[in-house]
Amino acid sequence: MPIRLDKVPAPALRPARPRFWLWFILLLLCSLLSVGGTLLLGDEPLRQKPVDFWSLALGLPILGWCVVGFGRVLFHIGEQSAADGWDEAREKALIRKIRQGRRSQQVLGVSLHTALLDSADEPTAQLDALLSGTEALKTQPSRMDDAPVSHSRFVEGSGEDLEAVLTSVLEKRLADLAPILAQLPDDKPLALLLEIDCRLPEDQWRLVWRKIWQESGIRQSTVSVEGSGLAALDQWLDQRIGDQALLLVLAVQLAPEQPEGTAEVAVGVLFGNRLTQTTLAPIAYLHRPEQERQPTDADLLYATRQALDWVPLEAKSIEKTWRVGIDPQRHAGIATVLAKEPLLGKQAPCNLDALLGHPGKASPWLAIAAATQTIERGAGAQLIFSGGGPATAGLWGTVLMPVSALSK
Structure with missing residues (x-):
């Protein structure tokens, strides 16, 4: 049968890297919202304890940001691995077709x-x-x-x-x-x-x-x-x-x-x-x-x-x-x-x-x-x-x- 190199699937689309500036802005936004929410919703004794206040106001958004960021990094690594696997299989198929052709x-x-x-x-x-x-x-x-x-x-x-x-x-x-x-x-x-x-x-x-x-x-x-x-x-x-x-x-x-x-x-x-x-x-x-x-x-x-x-x-x-x-x-x-x-x-x-x-x-x-x-x-x-x-x-x-x- 004809060997059609133009029918070999295209290389995988490479996933975009996480953008640091976007994640930094997200961290700042979450921190500001958390501080504002703590000020509005927190009681008077909490505002009189700076260590507890800032631990609650900044600790939770930073922890959440780290968890979500870690998940994003793992997802990016998974996408890269899938693309590498696709390209490796494509390269083997292309070499096989060229040798056959x-x-x-x-x-x-x-x-x-x-x-x-x-x-x-x-x-x-x-x-x-x-x-x-x-x-x-x-x-x-x-x-x-x-x-x-x-x-x-x-x-x-x-x-x-x-x-x-x-x-x-x-x-x-x-x-x-x-x-x-x-x-x-x-x-x-x-x-x-x-x-x-x-x-x-x-x-x-x-x-x-x-x-x-x-x-x-x-x-x-x-x-x-x-x-x-x-x-x-x-x-x-x-x-x-x-x-x-x-x-x-x-x-x-x-x-x-x-x-x-x-x-x-x-x-x-x-x-x-x-x-x-x-x-x-x-x-x-x-x-x-x-x-x-x-x-x-x-x-x-x-x-x-x-x-x-x-x-x-x-x-x-x-x-x-x-x-x-x-x-x-x-x-x-x-x-x-x-x-x-x-x-x-x-x-x-x-x-x-x-x-x-x-x-x-x-x-x-x-x-x-x-x-x-x-x-x-x-x-x-x-x-x-x-x-x-x-x-x-x-x-x-x-x-x-x-x-x-x-x-x-």
Whole structure:
């Protein structure tokens, strides 16, 4: 669940100290009233005995004043102790929330396939094309209709059926990650988050997936993870940060029902828990993603600043900014955040939607994979703005840090 530091109760209100001048005036007033009352009500023999007179006239108000004053001091001490206890408990809760919020995941491996990937190119050509702003989004026939629409699609498999294309892209994602998994024990648990948006019926593509996994040669067994997108990762950081399992994410968008303005992408990302995974060297650290509570510019700015604070990290340390899966009506919100945080990134944001089209459910994983590959080349911290859910869902801010940056 989201860690909201702004929901931590405020410090206790400190009680005001007893005011000496007020109590001195009260003592004088009580003394005057007591002397006057003794003079008016006391008999003649009492007035002829000065010691008894003044003992009665001043002794009683002074004694009463001391008793009431002592009670006031005890009450003040009690209020101070209650405030100290509240502030101590608040400080512990705040530290606990900050520690929980600053949890992160190791990124152990990524595999990325977009329309910019050509099997004949060098492995780095796809990332080069993304970083240079090469557009794959163009008007072309979709897989299911000859009518041209603006979208991007995989270069390979254009003449194959959907099941064959899905099999091909998933096999290659697993083939990229298999050498990493081969370094782990056979009994190392794997949690699988499978996000596939395809025109094929779910029961059909799940059969395809099971066959691919059985034939992949990967020895570890998998257990499915509930949830989707960065919300599932956020939940993992809350509930399974001490788990021995690795988290394997496979996300595919292939031939969506409404292809206009979309992108075909396939992504694989392997995460490890920093507390338990010591076999593999991480490529980067993915810090807790932060989602805006409402789709407003103010909430997006808060989420961005909080995502940066989880590192902790100054905005000027962000070397590159990515945006993906963001509906056009939220473009102004991103611009507002960047205007209020002018040190975010040393270049214009890489707009993956403009280059490839909307990647749907695969949006955050696409940006994470591309940013990780950028870090592998020696780049610094990366900030990602991502959507991918319904238009009413809040955007996410996520920071990836190079391993070297956190080891300093």
